[in-house]
Amino acid sequence: MLTKEELEDFSARAKEIxxxxxxIDCVVFGFHEGQMKVLMLKSKNEEGWQLPGGFVELDEHIDVAATRILETRTGLQDIFLKQFHVFGANDRNKQHNEMYADIVPTESNFFAHRFISIGYYALVDFMNVNPTPDEFSDLCTWRDLNDLPVFLLDHELIFRTALDTLRLQLSYQPIGYNLMPKEFTMPELQKLYETILDQKLDRRNFQRRMLGFGILNKLEQTRKGGAHKAPYLYSFDLEKYKEALKEGLKSGW
Amino acid sequence: MLTKEELEDFSARAKEIxxxxxxIDCVVFGFHEGQMKVLMLKSKNEEGWQLPGGFVELDEHIDVAATRILETRTGLQDIFLKQFHVFGANDRNKQHNEMYADIVPTESNFFAHRFISIGYYALVDFMNVNPTPDEFSDLCTWRDLNDLPVFLLDHELIFRTALDTLRLQLSYQPIGYNLMPKEFTMPELQKLYETILDQKLDRRNFQRRMLGFGILNKLEQTRKGGAHKAPYLYSFDLEKYKEALKEGLKSGW
Incomplete structure (x- = not known):
């Protein structure tokens, strides 16, 4: 637990900066070969786990703040974070407010104020990054979606809302460019969607729909080796992929 | 223009509340029979038009604040507003900051501070509501999407982002329950989608897709009168509609 002096000092500095x-709170989902995880911190000062979060500097764009906060708290660099929801219930950080106000009164304690939190999310290959805890955390680690810890504050709501957003996003935006190898088979891409949705998908419907989006190139060569008929290889058409990120997927209207 | 005394008084009160x-800024789209409009205010104190906006009370949920702000500024009651994006560029209200700081210095002037704005949007039938300007506005009125005025600050960006969000939303959420009569024909529903998307849609694709969502009931009776074959009537299946609002439309995965 922080001492009165430490908290007064942190609060005075926070007010200036x-x-x-x-x-801002960040939900970073990690995917690799059919597994999905979320990046979480275990605080040194209290029980429970939290999402990597922090504050916005006086003259800083919120998007820049999100990237800086994630890097400072977890060591993850250059992650493309996307805003997804604002959490603004009046009592959302009451638990913290009371804990902090017990040590230093609210008026002179930045951390005992009400905070409205902007949620950002990202999806990365968890084999490509190396999470590192900051000075306030004992652990910074990937937690399996099937084995989640107890969350602090409203962080479980923030996590669930990010997951719902990611799942909805599959219907109107392309995904997977940073998660798939340069060339991949349709079953490999389907596995990504099945992992995110946590459900089995029909092979034919999936193929028809993905091809209908017009963001894939079918390559000449097939995947060699293996007993079955060699599956076709695909790659993302980066130009169309980026266009669909901006405009939404061709939805067939 | 506000006087120094008025501004000091407003600022002192704002700080307490x-x-x-x-x-918060609200983008209210109005639809009626193939026309689409947006609700805007013309300020008494400066040139240009703005979206209805305001501030969050010290102990108020942001969703409650959005509804209160819309009602206070435009007279529109009980509108279901949905959060869609946060506008947090560091210089987004520089224009206002400088204008207000010229009258009362920043330190003692709430309105010259930096504000991060949470965007909310709604879609209503503009024949069912009666916009009324508040004490700060000369006009509160529907502006046609094809004849928009000059926007203040970043309000054009807020409006455009809301419109993009609404258009994307057609792919993954149901729409129209509060805009269509209780019973309607497929061409009438298609007209709503065409108006929002500002493009003609293929009749057969539209019908197939809408029926595929599973949120419509086909009624026994047809629309009588007229020279052509009487078109079928539909109504929304409210239970499935609400479920799709929450879970997303059956997207065919």
Missing amino acids: YLDHIS | YLDHIS
Whole structure:
């Protein structure tokens, strides 16, 4: 637990550097070969796990703040984070407010104020990054979606909302460019969607729909080796992929 | 233009009532029979038009604040507003900051602070509501999407982002329950989608897709009168509609 002196010192510094009442929390999903995880921190100062979060500097764009916060708290660099929801219930950080106000009164304690938190999310290959805890955390680690810890504050709601957003996003935006190898088979791509949705998909429907989006190139060569008929290889058409990221997938209207 | 005394008075009151650094702006789209409009205010104190906006009270949920702000500024009651994006560029309200800081210095002027704005949007039948300007506005009125005025600050970006969100939403969420009569024909529903998307749609694709969503009931009776074959009537299956609002439309995965 922080001492009164430490908290007063942190609070005084925070007031000079950060905007009051606004925080950012990041939900980083990790995917690799059919597994999905979420990046979490175990705090040194309290029980329970939290999402990597922090505050916005006085003259900093919120998107820049999100990237900086994620890097500072987890060591993850250059992650493309996307805003997905604002968490603004009036009592959302009451638990923290009371804990902090017990040590230093609210008026002179930045951390005992009400904070409205902007949620950002990202999906990365968890084999490509190396999470590192910051000075406030004992652990910074991937937690399996089937074995989640107890979350602090409203962080479980933030996590669930990010997961719902990611799943909905599959219907209107392309995904997977940073997760698939350069060339991949349709079953490999289907596995990504099945992992995110946590459900089995019909092979034919999936193929028809994916091809209908017009973001894949079918390659000349097939995947060699193996007993079965060699499956076709595909790659993303990067130009069309980027266009669909901006405009939404061809939805067949 | 506000006087120094008026601004000092407003600022002192605002500091007691509202959270610093956070604002809300509402984009209310109006639809009626193939026309689409957006609700805007013309300020008494400056040139240009703005979206109805305001601040969050110290102990108020942001969703409650959005509804209150819309009602206070436009007279529209009980509108279901949905959060869609946060606008947090560091210089987004520089234009206002400088204007207000010229009258009362920033330190003692709430309105000259940096504000991060949470965007909310709604889609209503503009024949069912009666916009009324508040004390700060000369006009509160529907502007046609094909004849938009000059927007203040970043309000054009907020409007465009809301419109993009609404268009994307057609792919993954049901729409129209509050806009269509209780019973309607497929061409009438198609007209709603065409108006929002601002493009003609293929009749057969539209019908196949809409029916595939599983949110419509086909009624026994047809629309009588007229020279052509009487078209079938449909109504929304409210239970499935609400489920799809929550879970996303059956997307065919």
